[in-house]
Amino acid sequence: MLERALGFGADIVMVDLEDSVPPGEKSAACELAVEWVPRLAAAGRRVMVRVNSLDTGLTADELAAVVCPDLAGISIGKGNTAWDLQQVDRLLPPLEAGAGVAAGSIKVVPWIETAMAIVHVYEMAQASQRIVGIAFGAEDYTNDMGVIRNDFGEECYYARSAVAVAARAAGVGALDGPFVGFRDPDGLRQDAGAARQMGYTGKFAIHPAQIDIINETFSPSPEDVAYARRVMAAWEEAEAAGRGSLSIDGRMVDVPVVKRAQNLLAQVTAIEAQANS
Secondary structure (H helix, E strand, O other): OOOHHHHOOOOOEEEEOOOOOOHHHHHHHHHHHHHHHHHHHHOOOOEEEEEOOHHHOOHHHHHHHHOOOOEEEEEEOOOOOHHHHHHHHHHHHHHHHHHOOOOOOOEEEEEEOOHHHHHOHHHHHOOOOOEOEEEEOHHHHHHHHOOOOOOOOHHHHHHHHHHHHHHHHHOOEEEEOOOOOOOOHHHHHHHHHHHHHHOOOEEOOOOHHHHHHHHHHHOOOHHHHHHHHHHHHHHHHHHHOOOOOEEEOOEEEOHHHHHHHHHHHHHHHHHHHHHHO
8 A cells, every 4th residue: 555655646645553553563554654654755755654642652652763854744643632732742852853853844733533622623723833734533523422424424514614613723724534435436526525615625535546536626626716817817907996896707806805816826826836846
């Protein structure tokens, strides 16, 4: 699986040491991560490792093993409050120094996946300057709540929305958890579209067949880009004429619409810059 990841078109390749690894294989998985993080990075992939939660007692050793100049960041789940993430934040500086990595380079993406974490999600999103995004884990959340997941997701609506709102308020990315039906592209497209409408900025994939649909869903469409450019051109013309609003195609265009257009075009620029890097 790691070798196949050399050709993936994902923004991040996440090497998992947590839920996808049986308890008896944790040590072997960590050894594989140590081997493969540099290999994936050398192939141009941006690599993160999902380590086990603090309550397992494995976190410190896993971080000590995987922190290296080729590692972009780590992901960690099962935390309930900002305190959990602050403990991770304290572990990383000496490991960065020992590995010759610039201080603060290793970024963090915590998973929000318990009722307690939802209650504290905004504080968790702000717990460390290393945090670049927070991820919603629906499987563990519904397990913690004692409810059954269904194909419509009503049982996760509040929690899923809360994570997106907290991420926006904290100024970090909102990453939706994976859609487990990896042979259901239509279901994935619908699920990813719903996440984007909630304010999510990306989504985890659990199968390479999901990557293109996710990238397409979370990237501005050509139609959206064309409309944003029309908005900016019309707004500049209106400003020059001293008008504070205008209409395009029978729809009012005012400052919030212009800001959305600016943000979308900035996203396009960022995507293009990453593709060319």
